Amino acid sequence: MDIPRHWRLRKQRYALVGEVCDNCDAKLFPPRDICPDCGEEAKTLYSFSGHGEVYSYTTVYDPPVGFEESAPYTVAIVKLDEGPLVTAQLTDLEEKEVEIGMPVEMVTRKLRSATDERGMLVYGYKFRPILNASLV
Amino acid sequence: MKEVVIAGVGQTPVGEHYDISLRELAYKAVEAARADAGGLHPQALYVGNMLAATLSRQGHLGTLIADFCGMTGIEASAIEGAGASGGLALRMGYLAVASGAVDTAIVVGVEKLTDQTVSNVNAAIATTTDADYEAEQGLTLTALAALLMRRYMHEFDVPQGAFGGFPITAHANGATNPNAMYQRAINPDAYLKAGMVSDPLNMFDIAPNADGAAVILLTRPEILPSKFSHPLVQITGSSVATDTLALHDRPQPLSLHAARVSIESACQQAGVSVGDIDLFELYDAYSIYPPLILEAAGLAEAGQGWQWAQNGQISLQGELPVATFGGLKARGNPGGATGVYQIVEAALQLRSQAGKNQVLDAKTALVQSLGGAASTAVTHVLQTNN
Ligand SMILES: [Zn+2]
Numbered sequence: 001m002d003i004p005r006h007w008r009l010r011k012q013r014y015a016l017v018g019e020v021c022d023n024c025d026a027k028l029f030p031p032r033d034i035c036p037d038c039g040e041e042a043k044t045l046y047s048f049s050g051h052g053e054v055y056s057y058t059t060v061y062d063p064p065v066g067f068e069e070s071a072p073y074t075v076a077i078v079k080l081d082e083g084p085l086v087t088a089q090l091t092d093l094e095e096k097e098v099e100i101g102m103p104v105e106m107v108t109r110k111l112r113s114a115t116d117e118r119g120m121l122v123y124g125y126k127f128r129p130i131l132n133a134s135l136v
Numbered sequence: 137m138k139e140v141v142i143a144g145v146g147q148t149p150v151g152e153h154y155d156i157s158l159r160e161l162a163y164k165a166v167e168a169a170r171a172d173a174g175g176l177h178p179q180a181l182y183v184g185n186m187l188a189a190t191l192s193r194q195g196h197l198g199t200l201i202a203d204f205c206g207m208t209g210i211e212a213s214a215i216e217g218a219g220a221s222g223g224l225a226l227r228m229g230y231l232a233v234a235s236g237a238v239d240t241a242i243v244v245g246v247e248k249l250t251d252q253t254v255s256n257v258n259a260a261i262a263t264t265t266d267a268d269y270e271a272e273q274g275l276t277l278t279a280l281a282a283l284l285m286r287r288y289m290h291e292f293d294v295p296q297g298a299f300g301g302f303p304i305t306a307h308a309n310g311a312t313n314p315n316a317m318y319q320r321a322i323n324p325d326a327y328l329k330a331g332m333v334s335d336p337l338n339m340f341d342i343a344p345n346a347d348g349a350a351v352i353l354l355t356r357p358e359i360l361p362s363k364f365s366h367p368l369v370q371i372t373g374s375s376v377a378t379d380t381l382a383l384h385d386r387p388q389p390l391s392l393h394a395a396r397v398s399i400e401s402a403c404q405q406a407g408v409s410v411g412d413i414d415l416f417e418l419y420d421a422y423s424i425y426p427p428l429i430l431e432a433a434g435l436a437e438a439g440q441g442w443q444w445a446q447n448g449q450i451s452l453q454g455e456l457p458v459a460t461f462g463g464l465k466a467r468g469n470p471g472g473a474t475g476v477y478q479i480v481e482a483a484l485q486l487r488s489q490a491g492k493n494q495v496l497d498a499k500t501a502l503v504q505s506l507g508g509a510a511s512t513a514v515t516h517v518l519q520t521n522n
Contacts, residue, residue, distance in 0.1 A: 009268055030269045036385070056290070058282035058334045060274060064259035067274040075279050077287075077384050085384035087270050100290050111272060122272065 006122055011045075013124035016106055018084070020046035027082040050106030052080040052127070057090065057098050066112040078104055078127050092128035103130040137234040141368040141521055143360060144173025144353035145480040149315045150468035152250040153347040158192050159204040161349040162246040166205045169242070169351035174365060176353055178242035180232050181212040184225030185245070186472035190260045191252050201244055211238070218264035219421065221245070222475025223376075223505030223514030226352060230374045230516075233354045240355040245476030249345040249469075257345055261471075264508050266382035278342060280383050280509040281422035282334040288390055288424060289336060292439030296336050299423040300327040301445025302458075303340045303465050306420060309452060310462025312492035317346050317468030341423035343463070348470035350477040357521065369486045373402035373517030383509045394513035395506065396432035403502070406517035410434055414498040415485055416456055417478040419506040420463040426450075429504065457495045460485060475505035475514060482518050 011017040018029030021042035026035050028042055035042040057076040060067070067073070074090040076098070090098060091109055104127040111122045146168030148161055156164075162183075170176065181202050189195040198212035217224040222245035229241035249257055258278075262271040265280065288294060304327060310316035322340060330338040357368060377397040380386050386393070403410060410433050418429050427441030435456070436444060444450050450458045461467050461481040464474055482501035484490045490498075501518040 005268070012269075030382075030385075032385075036380075056283040056287040058279050058286060058337075060276060060279050060334060062254060062258060062276070062278070062333065063274060064262050064271070064276055065255045066259065068255060070274070073274060075273065075275055075283070077283055077389070085389070087275055087382070087384045088273050100286070112274070124272070 003120060006120070014108055016048040016050050016125055018046050018048055020044050027084060029080065029084045029086055048080055048082055052078045052104055054098060054100055054102045054104060055079045055085055056100060069113050074098060076127065089126045090128065091126040096129050104128060105130050138236055138356050140230055140233045140354055140371045141357050142352055142371070142483050143176055143240070143355045144169040144171070145483050146170070146172060146351040147315055147477060147480050148349050150317045150346045150348040150470055150477070153248070154250070156347070158188055158194060158246060158248050159200060161248065161347060162201045162244050163205050165246070165349035165351040166201070166242065166244060169353050172366070173353040174361070176240055176355060178207065178240045178353060179210055179238040180229070180241045181207060181210055181244065182225040182228040182241065183212070183214040183244045183246065184222035184472045184476060185214055185247055186216060186218055186221045186264065187247065187249070187260045190263070191257065192248055197246070201246070216472070217512045217514070218507030219419070219471060220475060220505040220507030220512040220514045221472030222350070222477070223516070224475070224512070226476060226479055226516065227374055227376055227514055229352065229354045230371055233356060239359050240353065243352045243354065243476060244349065245351070245473035246349040247471035247473045248347045249471055250347050269384070270382055277508070278334050278337065278422070281424050282337045283383070284389060284428070284509070285336050285422070285424035288427070288439070291390065294439070294442055297328055298442040299341060299427070299445070300324055301450070302420055302423045302426045303327065305445065305450050306459040306463040306465035309460055309493055310466025313461040313467060316462040316466050317344055318462070318466045337422060343421045343465045343469040346468035346470045348468065348473045348477065350473050350480045352476060352479055352483070366489070367487045368521040369483045369518050370521040371516055372519045373404070373406035373515070375401035375405065376512070376514050377401070379511050379513070381508065381511050390428065390438070392428050392432040392510045392513070395429050395504065395510055398513040398515040399433045399502070399504065402515040402517050406519065408500055408517060410502070413456065413500055413502045415460055415482065415495045415501050416458045417460065417463070417482050417501065417503040418458055419504060420459055420465050421469055425506065425510070426458065428510070452493060452495055460490065460493050460495055478503045478505060479516065479518070486518055486520050
């Protein structure tokens with residue numbers, strides 16, 4: 001169930017591969033093939049640095065099926081250094097208080113547990129605080 | 137375009153109907169609307185529903201409901217646009233009658249959201265977000281609303297208590313609506329002390345998922361007998377607009393583009409300005425949306441929409457009553473049926489049949505349904521027919 005869908009998304013999930021518009025140089029993540037800024041085709045792959053800052057955040061206490069194991073978990077919209085906003089969980093927070101503007105970096109983690117008999121686990125990007133942001 | 141009027145309305149109480157199936161729920165509201173319309177026979181049926189295929193294991197709702205409600209043979213189809221499904225079904229009915237393709241259309245909004253466990257329902261509703269880039273990260277519609285609210289509070293330096301006026305007003309209005317899920321007022325103190333669900337959203341900031349069915353019968357005025365049993369309400373504006381599906385794909389997430397465009401277009405068709413509106417049935421599934429919608433409508437500057445809820449301006453006696461029968465918050469939110477409930481309620485206001493919830497001298501109503509994180513916006517203008 002859903003195996004081809006997750007396989008197709010592997011470059012985005014593991015390496016934050018989006019696109020760059022050849023016409024106006026806009027960086028796009030997730031990839032969408034048509035540049036929202038200028039309307040031209042944008043199919044050139046572009047790997048994002050994985051660095052950004054928290055744009056907004058909240059905590060999920062009532063998770064959907066498949067996410068019960070990690071609840072409660074913190075989700076955020078992250079503004080990537082290259083421009084786009086991306087939605088993801090925050091991880092490795094330990095006692096750290098999240099705030100808007102906090103610098104974060106991408107890591108790969110388990111996204112959801114198996115919900116069917118084949119026991120497929122889904123891995124992908126999450127973001128963690130850059131612990132000593134001034135040294136990066 | 138031909139003149140389109142509402143010949144009949146029907147609704148079931150909103151709540152947890154363990155004992156009533158999807159089709160029976162639809163039938164109860166259909167029966168009520170047909171009686172209200174003097175037994176008018178529709179030639180086309182449009183069903184608004186969001187999740188029956190997932191949560192009730194039933195697709196093909198157009199034919200199911202035509203069949204079960206004794207209308208086998210007529211044109212029928214189902215429309216899906218997340219929480220805006222009911223508004224979209226009305227749009228289809230409106231176009232069918234306005235174009236002259238049919239004389240009479242019936243619009244059924246029906247949804248059952250309480251049969252399954254909360255985690256199943258949350259996962260099903262999350263399919264209305266971007267499945268690959270939002271839901272797969274564990275996001276829910278509630279979390280997206282919380283992200284918007286947190287950002288709003290940060291950008292405009294607004295405290296959490298500023299949003300309380302919206303659910304408090306909705307509950308005050310729901311208290312006198314016999315069809316509302318919650319018929320109990322809440323006070324400002326209870327709001328401030330309510331437990332967090334998805335911070336900064338507390339339990340009073342979130343409308344309850346519910347079961348319900350609501351129905352509208354549309355026709356042209358000349359089809360009806362000249363001495364009809366109730367005043368006629370005309371649909372004078374109808375507009376649908378879309379935004380990006382995912383919230384993160386918007387250059388300005390706090391600016392609800394689709395909501396703004398559809399309000400402007402519907403008002404323009406009706407020849408009214410938002411200042412002429414006597415009541416506004418809007419999307420209050422989460423307390424962050426009413427201020428964003430009031431800003432999108434041009435009724436407030438960015439960051440100031442919350443001020444509408446401060447001094448009774450949105451109460452039944454206020455300058456712009458909203459959620460007049462309790463809104464999604466207190467009447468309850470039966471997904472794809474919600475947009476049709478909103479139209480039923482606005483029609484009752486304009487017919488002066490709103491009982492204890494009546495807005496005095498209501499002549500023009502604005503009604504807006506939103507789907508997802510305001511990714512689909514459907515707006516109608518209803519006016520008394522002179
Ligand atoms: Zn471009």
